[in-house]
Amino acid sequence: MDYDILIIGAGPIGLACGIEAKKKGLSYIIIEKGCLVNSLYNYPQNMTFFSTSERLEIGDIPFISNNLKPTRSEALEYYRRVTLYFDLNVRLFEEVLDLKGVQGSFEVKTSKNFYKAKNIIVSTGFYDIPNWMGVEGENLSKVFHYYNDPSYFAIQKVMVVGASNSSVDAALECYRKGAEVTMVIRNGEISDRVKYWVKPDIENRIKEGSIKAYFNSEIKSIKEDVVLINTPNGDLQLDNDFVLALTGYQPNFSFLQHLGIMLEGRNRYPKYDEASMETNRKGVYLAGVVCGGMDTHLWFIENSRIHAEIIISHIVSE
Structure with missing residues (x-):
C-alpha cells in the first residue's frame, strides 16, 4: 500500500498518468470512485465525440473507430482494452475521502483502504456536479x-x-x-x-x-x-x-479544497504551475479537465493528454 504516485480518477487522463508512471518504472495506483472511465460511461448512449479517434488515444495505442468521430461505446471499449493491455493497477468503486501528510509521505484514506504515496495526481474531471x-x-x-x-x-x-x-x-x-x-x-x-x-x-x-x-x-x-x-x-x-x-457541470470544488488546493477568481481556477502541473500543495498535481475550474470547455482529452508526460517528468526530476 506504499506507492510513488497515487492517482485519483480513472478517466482517460488518469489512465494516461498511470501509463507514463509505469513506463518510468514508478510504483503507482489509480483510485476511482465509480466504474472505469466513469464520466464517459455516464455520457448519453448515442453520443458521438467532437474529436477524431486518434486525438483520444493514450499510451500510443491506436484507437480504431467505425467512423471518423468515435462513439461513446467505442471509447468505453478502447479505454478498457488499453487498461488491460498495460495491466494498469486500478481500484474501482473506491472513493478517496481524505489526504494527510506532505510530499514524500502522504497518507490517503479511501472508502475501503489506507494508502501511502510520495506524490498525488488529481484527475477527477468535472461531470459529477450539475450546475x-x-x-x-x-x-x-x-x-x-x-x-x-x-x-x-x-x-x-x-x-x-x-x-x-x-x-x-x-x-x-x-x-x-x-x-x-x-x-x-x-x-x-x-x-x-x-x-x-x-x-x-x-x-x-x-x-x-x-x-x-x-x-x-x-x-x-x-x-x-x-x-x-x-x-x-x-x-x-x-x-x-x-x-x-442540461446546464453544464462543474468539478468537485469542495473536494479540491479539502485536498488543500487553492481556487482563484470567479471561475474558481485551481492554482497550479503550468510547467509542472503541481498545485500550491507540493507533491499534489492536477491533470485533465479539472484544471479549468468553471471553464470546463478549456480542457479536453485531446489537449490534456500531455499533462501525464509533464507530471511524470517533473516527479522523476525531483
Missing part, C-alpha cells in the same frame, strides 16, 4: 440534469434548457422519438461550440417550427404539469411532462 438553475421545482422527479436515452421521453412534452452540445443532442434525439420539444435558451442563438455537423440540423428544425425555441429566456418555476418561463415578450406558462436541465 443548478436555482428555481422553484427544480428538485421535482420530472427534472433531469443528466440525459441518457431519448426513448424514455417519447411522445411527451419535453423542455430542454441550454444551447450547448448536450442540450442540442437531447433536443434532436427526443424530437426524433416523437417528443414535443421546447428549448429555453438564455442567449440569443445556438452556441458556436455545438458540433459543426449538428448545428445546421438544430437551426433548421427551429426555423421550420419542428422544435420550438425561446431565446433570451429563462425558466422561472417548474410544477408537475407546467413550466413558467420568462421571455422578452413576457412570462409564458407551458404544458410540460419533463425538463432536461
